[in-house]
Amino acid sequence: MDSVYSVNKTNKRLKSKNKLKSDGVVFNIVNNLIMIILCIIMLYPMLNTLAISFNDGLDTVRGGIYLWPRMFTLHNYRVVLHMDTIYNAFIISVVKTIVIVVTNLFFTSMLAYALSRKEYIFRKPITTIFVLTMYFNAGLIPNYMLIKNLGMINTFAVYWIPNIISAFNLIVIRTYIKTIPESLIESARMDGAREFRIFIQIVMPLIVPTLATIALFVAVGSWNSWFDTFLYNSGKQELSTLQYELQKLLASAMQAGQRTPAGGTGANAAAAAGASNTSTPQAVRAAITIVTAVPILLVYPFLQRYFITGLAIGSVKE
């Protein structure tokens, strides 16, 4: 808003601007202080985890690790990378995310294109069928029964097939496609292009900014999900995901925590970690947390521009 004040500097305004400045200095200092505290609160838990993941496991048990490792080691990461289950889960998580992003974006935008055509005879009923699903859900048990009856329990298919279209993203993309000038599509049709080719060659390139936003949301959702693995694929270790492996570690830590409130400590814990006597479940968990979080934390700052405009489009209804 500062630029606003610099327009038309009349005397009167200069005076009020000076008055504003003095009352603004204290405000700015306090405000910036609040923001710094906010950043510390937001960052500390992850930085603490990062420090623990690089600290010697047994040393961590002594307490007092805040932002910096006391006894630096890469051992915890070495342990994690040598756990076959984690390595495999990482691959499954990556493949699953890529498959979901590609199929979801393709099918959702294809449908959005069809439903953006005003002349399309089934436009209304199909839109209604999709929009309604945003407001109700058959529930956990009926959904589970369906997946079971389709024979998709313990298969990779259960990760992506139920997720190829989301109603909300459909509305967002359709809203965006409607802003494309009709003349562009019309002229392509004159040249003899069929609908599918118009969608691929003309519409797709024009909606890339929206697709980038939605790709980010879908990717984050897929990468972070664990319930599908837990519910449908927990019986098959080869299909386990990173989040689910982390969840299992966390669950066992919580149970241990209930018995001994101080958390897994000492020899027991080290023995449980297996590979070495300087790594504890706490340290391994910290390392896996970092491995799980880093891919997304590396990507999102670069997409900030996109998701903010994307949210703005999403908030515009129909």
Next chain:
Amino acid sequence: MATNIQALPGKKKGFWSIVASQRELILMSVPLMLYKILFSYVPIVGWTMAFQNYKPAIRSIWKQKWVGFDNFVKLFTGVNGARFIRDIVNTMGQSILTLVLGYIFAIVLALLMNEMKNGPFKRIVQNISYMPHFLSWIIVCGLVSTMLAVPSSGGIVNDILMRLHLIKEPIMFLAEPKYFWGIVAGSNLWKELGWNTIIYLAAMTAIDPSLYEAAVMDGASRWQKMWYITLPGIKSTIVVLLIMSTGQILEAGFEIQYFLGNGLVVDKSETIDIFVLTYGMRLGNYSLATVAGIFKSVVSITLVSLANFISGKLGEEKLI
């Protein structure tokens, strides 16, 4: 209904000839519609389990014993009833606390961020505040349990409270029922606070700058500008979001209660979703779990319709 514009000039163009001329659009959409019907509407057939004494051993859903509304009665009476009603209270308590805190803090933070000078510092602060939104609930639950642990296990909260001499002994946050709702609301606040400011900040950029100019001319202070211009400027956004969130009142999340809830705090932690999971997947009582699910769906749809109606009455945009 959308009458076909292209069809009008010819007048006589029948339904089937339109279908034929739009076969590509149909090919692009109808299979996906059938897919959606299979995955979102067909499972509703499973609601018949609510009226049966469902035994998984009997394969066919139609050969089960029909019991009418017995399961609905069972859900609200006796031992199950006491448990389910407790879970409704917990669900609503947690979600309302989360919503109220989330709203107030997000609006205040957005107001403060809006007062910052545009520059790298503001961008960094915003980016950091969005960060927790991208972490999974599994990670967040792990962080929360560490932060709330005893100081020797890295519990920074107890550490700070003890150094400030506010407490003498560390508090076992996760073992005391009275803290649980607060922990749910606090975790949600940490995770979504920055993210929730985005929509308000976007609404603030739409406020006409000449309003601020005029206020400055009249000698308005910073607080007065925030109170009389910025806040009224985002009022409709606040109202719409508030109304929309009524449909979320039975959605208290799942992961925190599932991971951080334990035997000691179950009276305050168990929610409807956990009830459904426990009865359905663990105890194998599909019928009761389905009834609980139906209850949740029906209440949610009712609330959304109500919110939509109120929104229309208030002259705001209809949401559906």
